[in-house]
Amino acid sequence: MNNKILNRCPVCEHEMIVTNLACNHCRTKIEGEFLPSKFCRLPQEQLEFIEVFLKCRGSIKDVEKELGISYPTVRNRLDNVLQSLGYGVDRTENLPESTDRQKILDALEKGQITLEEATQQIRRAKR
Known part of the structure; x- marks a missing residue:
């Protein structure tokens, strides 16, 4: 039997x-009060996202391909998981929209613009 641990009282x-904890091999049982891990408290959708993220070794581009979603969606899902785990998400107001940043970074990666041009574009987008 492999039921997921309930984290909220129905x-x-x-x-x-x-x-109560029990060993399937030797039948040892331990009673007490044990808190489930932070991950047990996550909804199934977030657990599946974490599994894909780890499988892709944290490469957002690979997660995009695997799940068929956009860069901003991957970032939003990652931010939601981090918040659910109790970590603050730093969304700096001064940075350009992530889609704009991604377009600039993609152009830089493809050699369409120089590093200096990319830096200037990001600075202009902040204003």
């Missing part, structure tokens, strides 16, 4: 704890 919606 009656009152409060956080649940694990009170």
